[in-house]
Amino acid sequence: MLDHDILIVGGGLTGLRAAVGLCDRFNVGLISKVYPTRSHSIAAQGGINAALTNNPDSRDDSWEKHTFDTIKGSDFLADQDAAEIMCKEAIGIVYEMEHWGCPFSRFPDGTIAQRPFGGAGYPRTCYSADITGHVLLNTLYERAVAKGVKIYPELFVAGLCIEEGQCHGVVALDMKTGELIPVSAGVTFFGTGGYGRVYQHSTNALINTGSGIGMAYQAGLPLKDMEFVQFHPTSLIGTNILMTEGCRGEGAYLLNNQGERFMQRYVPSAMELAPRDIVSRCIQTEMDEGRGFEHPLGRYIQLDLRHLGSKKIIERLPGIRNICIDFIGIDPVLEPIPIMPCQHYSMGGIDVDKRCASELPGFYAGGECACVSVHGANRLGGNSLLDTIVFGKLGAQAIGEDLEDGVPRPDEKAILRLKDKVEEKFRRLAAPGAEKPYRIHAELGAVMNEKVGIFRTREELEQALDKLIELKRRYGDVGVSSPVRYMNYELTAALELEAMLDVSHTIILGAILREESRGAHFRTDFKTRNDGDWLKHTIARMGDDGSPVLSFKDVTITRYQPTERKY
Amino acid sequence: MIKASAYTFKILRYDAMKPESSPCFSTYKIRVIPGLTVLSVLIRIRDEIDGTLSFRSSCRSAVCGSCAMVINGKLDLACRTQVAAFDTDTIILEPLPNFEVIRDLVVDMTPFWTMYEKVQPYLIRHSPVPEKELPQSEAERLRIDQYVNCILCACCYGACPVLARGPDSDYMGPAAAVKLERFVLDSRDERPAGALDVVNDEKGVWACDTMFHCIDACPKDVRPTDAIVGLRKAMVKNRFQKMLGKAKNEA
Ligand SMILES: Cc1cc2nc3c(=O)[nH]c(=O)nc-3n(C[C@H](O)[C@H](O)[C@H](O)COP(=O)(O)OP(=O)(O)OC[C@H]3O[C@@H](n4cnc5c(N)ncnc54)[C@H](O)[C@@H]3O)c2cc1C
Ligand code: FES
Numbered sequence: 001m002l003d004h005d006i007l008i009v010g011g012g013l014t015g016l017r018a019a020v021g022l023c024d025r026f027n028v029g030l031i032s033k034v035y036p037t038r039s040h041s042i043a044a045q046g047g048i049n050a051a052l053t054n055n056p057d058s059r060d061d062s063w064e065k066h067t068f069d070t071i072k073g074s075d076f077l078a079d080q081d082a083a084e085i086m087c088k089e090a091i092g093i094v095y096e097m098e099h100w101g102c103p104f105s106r107f108p109d110g111t112i113a114q115r116p117f118g119g120a121g122y123p124r125t126c127y128s129a130d131i132t133g134h135v136l137l138n139t140l141y142e143r144a145v146a147k148g149v150k151i152y153p154e155l156f157v158a159g160l161c162i163e164e165g166q167c168h169g170v171v172a173l174d175m176k177t178g179e180l181i182p183v184s185a186g187v188t189f190f191g192t193g194g195y196g197r198v199y200q201h202s203t204n205a206l207i208n209t210g211s212g213i214g215m216a217y218q219a220g221l222p223l224k225d226m227e228f229v230q231f232h233p234t235s236l237i238g239t240n241i242l243m244t245e246g247c248r249g250e251g252a253y254l255l256n257n258q259g260e261r262f263m264q265r266y267v268p269s270a271m272e273l274a275p276r277d278i279v280s281r282c283i284q285t286e287m288d289e290g291r292g293f294e295h296p297l298g299r300y301i302q303l304d305l306r307h308l309g310s311k312k313i314i315e316r317l318p319g320i321r322n323i324c325i326d327f328i329g330i331d332p333v334l335e336p337i338p339i340m341p342c343q344h345y346s347m348g349g350i351d352v353d354k355r356c357a358s359e360l361p362g363f364y365a366g367g368e369c370a371c372v373s374v375h376g377a378n379r380l381g382g383n384s385l386l387d388t389i390v391f392g393k394l395g396a397q398a399i400g401e402d403l404e405d406g407v408p409r410p411d412e413k414a415i416l417r418l419k420d421k422v423e424e425k426f427r428r429l430a431a432p433g434a435e436k437p438y439r440i441h442a443e444l445g446a447v448m449n450e451k452v453g454i455f456r457t458r459e460e461l462e463q464a465l466d467k468l469i470e471l472k473r474r475y476g477d478v479g480v481s482s483p484v485r486y487m488n489y490e491l492t493a494a495l496e497l498e499a500m501l502d503v504s505h506t507i508i509l510g511a512i513l514r515e516e517s518r519g520a521h522f523r524t525d526f527k528t529r530n531d532g533d534w535l536k537h538t539i540a541r542m543g544d545d546g547s548p549v550l551s552f553k554d555v556t557i558t559r560y561q562p563t564e565r566k567y
Numbered sequence: 568m569i570k571a572s573a574y575t576f577k578i579l580r581y582d583a584m585k586p587e588s589s590p591c592f593s594t595y596k597i598r599v600i601p602g603l604t605v606l607s608v609l610i611r612i613r614d615e616i617d618g619t620l621s622f623r624s625s626c627r628s629a630v631c632g633s634c635a636m637v638i639n640g641k642l643d644l645a646c647r648t649q650v651a652a653f654d655t656d657t658i659i660l661e662p663l664p665n666f667e668v669i670r671d672l673v674v675d676m677t678p679f680w681t682m683y684e685k686v687q688p689y690l691i692r693h694s695p696v697p698e699k700e701l702p703q704s705e706a707e708r709l710r711i712d713q714y715v716n717c718i719l720c721a722c723c724y725g726a727c728p729v730l731a732r733g734p735d736s737d738y739m740g741p742a743a744a745v746k747l748e749r750f751v752l753d754s755r756d757e758r759p760a761g762a763l764d765v766v767n768d769e770k771g772v773w774a775c776d777t778m779f780h781c782i783d784a785c786p787k788d789v790r791p792t793d794a795i796v797g798l799r800k801a802m803v804k805n806r807f808q809k810m811l812g813k814a815k816n817e818a
Contacts, residue, residue: 034623035676037719038631052699098700101690101753103708103715110702128715134630135715142689176669178584205626206610238602241628297602323628326647328602438614481618486584487670490618 001415004029004150005407006399007169007185009157009212011036013133013385014191014367016140017392019149022399026407030149031172031183033156033207033492036141040193040205041388044133045244045319047115047125048389049382050090054111058122063087065121068560070383073119073275074376075519075529076562077225077537077555082354082372084558086383089390094126097389102139104128105316115249115316117381119275119567123249125382130244130319136385155181156492157212158425160188160219160363161410161418167362168410171419173492178485180422182415186407187362187399190216190350191392194368198504199343200445203235203242212369214499216350217506221358223540224351224371224553226503227510230379230520231454232344233279238297239327240342243320245381247303247337248272250316254283255302255336256291270567277378277520278567280341284454287340295338302336341454345384347375347520348507351539351553356395362408364399366391373537376555377519426485429494433479437494440471440478444497444504452508457525461512468508472501472546506540506548513550514538531562571598574650576608578620579661581668590668592659593617599650605658606634606646609672622672629786632720636672637661642722642784663725679721682739685765686747691758707754714749714794716787717742723781723791729774738774739766741781741791748794751801760805763798772798 004027008015011032019030032039051061066087071078098104098112105113105128116123128135144151154175161168169184195210196202217223233254234243248254254272256262266282267274274282283301286292292299305313305320310333313321317332324330324337349371352358356366366372367388374387451464475498480490516530517523536552543549574597581590595612606624613620622645623633629647638648639659650658666674723741724730730738747766750756766772772795781791 034625034631034633035680035719038623038625038633040626042631042718043626043628095698095700099690099692099696101750101755103711103753104700106703106705106708108705110704112700131630131716134718138715139690145684146687146689176675205631207625239604239627319630326629326649327604436614436618484584484619487621487673488619489621490613 001412002029002181002183004183004185005403006187006189007031007183008189008191009170010039010191010193010367010369011151011153012039012041012191012193012367013137013140013388014392015189016137016144017389018189018191018366018396020140020143020147021393021396023147023149025400026403028149029152029183029185030144031152031155031157031170033154033175035153036144036151037137039137040208041133041137043205043242044136044385045130045242046117046246046249047127047132047382048094048136048385049117049120049124049380050094050126050386051087051122051124052091052094052112052114052126054107055114055123058114058124061122061124063091066090066124069120070374070380071376071560072565073378073380075378075565076535076560077376077518078374079354079372079556080558080560081556083374085354085394086374086386086390089394090386093386093389093393097136097139100139100143102128103135115246116273117249118245118273118279119380125249127246129315130246130317133385136389157215158422158495159418160215161415162219162360162363163411163414165360166408166411167360168414171415171422173485175487175492180419182419184410184412184415186410187364187403189356189395189399190365190369191367191388192369194346195500195503196343196346198444198448198500198507200442200449201235201240201342203232203240203342203344209496209500210346210369210503211496211499213349214502216365217502217540217542218499220542221360221363222351223506224348224537225373225510226348226506226540227514227538228347228377228520229343229452229507230276230345230347231280231341233276233283233341234303234339235342236323236328237295237300237338237340241323241327242344243303243337243339245276247305247317247320250312251308253304253307254279255304256286257293258291262286262291267567274567275378275380280454281522283341293338298340300338300340303339304336305332306334306336345379347371347373347377347379354394355398356391357398364395366395377521425495426491429478429480429491430483431479433477435474435477435479437478437480437490437497440474441493441497441500443467444471444500448504452511454522456511456521456523458512461508464508465512468501468505472505475501502542509548509550510538510540535562571600573656574599575657576612577657577659578671580671582670583668601651603650604646605638605648605650605660608650609645621670630718632718635663635720635722635725637664637725642726644720644722644786647786663721665725665727665730676721679724679740679742682743683719683746685739686743687758687762688746688750690750690753690756691762692755693757701755703754711749711752713789714745714752717745717789718787720786722784722786726780726784728778728780729776736774737770739771741795744772744794744798745789745791748797751798763802763805766798767802772802
């Protein structure tokens with residue numbers, strides 16, 4: 001049995017930042033199913049928000065203005081105290097990353113460069129060309145190596161151990177040897193990332209299954225605001241690789257098949273830089289009304305960079321250019337990029353407070369797998385990288401405070417009991433079954449895409465629910481090709497699929513219940529926001545029959561009374 | 568309508584847990600539409616034909632460094648390689664060279680990361696930090712740019728002729744040199760000259776035969792040989808300075 005004071009699951013920005021904050025004082029172990037630098041955080045492109053006021057156009061920016069933009073962007077569902085903390089911490093966090101060596105792009109005066117992003121009153125998005133996630137994640141991994149954090153790469157967490165109102169640790173599969181390893185820990189912190197892959201079309205890495213969210217939920221923890229799913233306006237058709245909002249930040253146009261900058265008709269004040277939920281709906285509407293382009297890979301809209309000129313494109317968006325050339329054979333210097341909206345980010349997640357604490361002593365979560373909530377119904381671009389590092393840091397601080405009187409003693413017997421359960425699951429999956437995991441995954445992705453997408457109606461959501469219940473039933477017959485446990489990706493995929501089905505269940509049910517439109521959740525049968533009935537968080541717990549049971553929780557409002565969200 | 572063409576995929580299979588079995592190719596015939604990447608075909612094979620096939624992947628967009636392998640004799644990332652990029656309808660896939668295979672296309676990366684850790688791959692500073700950012704000019708930032716772009720995929724490590732001489736070579740490999748040079752050239756880094764000592768020997772930068780295979784193999788246009796040459800120059804300069812210093816002291 002492995003034993004740590006504090007176990008961190010997740011080698012993305014959140015997990016690494018938490019580990020770096022705790023390893024001096026505690027015996028910390030960090031588990032990740034991939035080498036940390038393969039985590040999804042690596043793929044973030046556009047930047048991280050902080051009111052540094054480095055940009056000549058942002059001299060009178062402030063963290064308060066950042067807070068307001070965040071809350072307005074969230075369609076007033078964010079907890080305002082938490083959003084305030086995040087935006088205030090942002091400035092110090094960016095400087096700290098810089099001091100640790102993060103190679104940000106620079107302005108001519110040697111300060112960190114900042115670009116405009118959607119929904120922001122000032123250009124406050126700090127960046128490194130279009131590889132901001134890459135430089136941040138490498139810097140934090142380097143810090144973790146410098147501090148000697150004990151890292152276990154390629155350990156796949158298969159179950160979270162909660163008994164008698166306490167968290168005792170996890171059971172993990174060593175992917176190299178196939179051994180099931182019980183891990184006991186006084187405190188467990190999840191930074192396990194989002195669930196994008198429950199959708200067929202997603203910008204997310206293939207490993208973003210949301211299994212951490214699913215496992216926490218299966219272990220009895222509540223999830224929050226799961227119906228709020230962000231659809232990014234601009235993903236490359238076919239592969240759905242992200243074309244960063246930084247493209248539009250640098251001045252790119254969105255064009256329909258009439259060659260029209262159609263955002264003019266919807267949000268003339270913000271044009272292409274309106275918040276994501278709004279731009280995605282505009283693009284979808286253009287395509288639905290016949291003003292898209294047709295392509296064998298799907299209908300699309302053009303993202304046009306050409307007028308920026310080759311110098312700016314090559315300097316500021318080199319990664320975007322390479323992706324276009326490698327993946328669709330188009331050079332954006334010469335041709336517009338064919339894009340479509342698709343799933344991008346999970347606003348909802350494990351219900352935690354602004355200290356990353358869950359309702360259960362000994363269990364904490366942060367980053368995309370968690371919902372504090374700072375993003376409410378719609379996250380602003382550049383606020384998620386911020387969320388991961390800020391709450392990685394604050395979560396670590398909170399854990400440090402909570403352990404001042406000593407580290408709780410986990411119950412090893414409970415972990416061994418969980419190990420037996422996981423064993424049993426593995427045996428069942430390894431028995432020949434009629435269903436292949438990928439089929440169920442593909443059908444899940446398709447139904448989430450078609451019926452739980454940008455525009456939603458009760459009728460379609462109920463169809464999605466029926467389908468989900470069918471898929472859950474069929475999951476009982478899933479079998480994988482080989483009982484071998486090492487480097488058996490079909491086996492781990494089958495295990496994660498169970499979590500994906502549960503996560504999707506909470507998304508669909510939340511979307512059915514919420515009879516209003518707010519942020520990224522748009523109901524064509526209830527087109528307006530309804531603060532009287534729905535200014536509240538949705539909480540989902542797993543009921544006795546395995547289905548979610550929903551309840552609600554108040555939103556924290558401090559300084560900003562909800563008003564109509566206009567841009 | 569896009570037309571699918573028939574392709575033959577030959578994939579080298581091996582299972583280190585069954586040492587009695589020797590590596591052999593499995594052949595899969597699959598219809599592929601233009602624009603599909605090698606990685607997406609691998610996923611289809613695992614999903615639909617052979618669930619036991621083992622390979623790594625994560626970002627599917629050439630940024631995470633998971634999926635390096637040998638594709639028709641060329642080292643590259645499976646996710647950024649188009650099936651249609653070759654003048655043949657047969658695609659042969661083999662694991663990264665210079666590593667032990669764990670299973671199929673999955674190799675044991677431990678030696679790669681050990682070398683990475685050895686070079687102190689992080690910014691080292693002693694001076695107090697300012698309240699705001701440490702200023703860095705655009706030119707200074709540009710100096711480290713190519714090295715910053717490394718995604719640690721180990722294509723260079725797999726391509727290196729020195730490492731190919733066998734596990735006894737103990738050579739640090741190109742990627743670790745890139746990481747070290749990235750910090751040595753960073754205007755903010757204050758590592759002492761002695762920090763280069765760990766790679767100042769025949770297992771370090773002096774082992775490189777400057778054959779440039781790593782440069783050809785890098786999917787991110789990083790030039791590891793530049794880093795190695797840069798580190799060698801820095802070492803020579805340090806030695807001169809040391810000798811000069813000594814001479815001065817003796818005088
Ligand atoms: C293409 C793209 C571009 C983006 N660009 C931006 C941007 O410019 N600005 C911005 O603010 N945000 C951006 N985002 C969002 C942002 O990148 C993510 O929200 C953020 O990186 C998530 O970080 P994380 O630490 O929460 O999780 P991740 O980085 O996803 O890490 C999750 C970790 O958990 C581990 N893990 C998960 N499950 C298990 C398990 N069962 N067992 C063991 N380990 C497990 C994984 O191995 C991984 O290490 C972007 C997102 C995408 C998809
Ligand atoms: S899957 Fe990330 S580099 Fe290929």
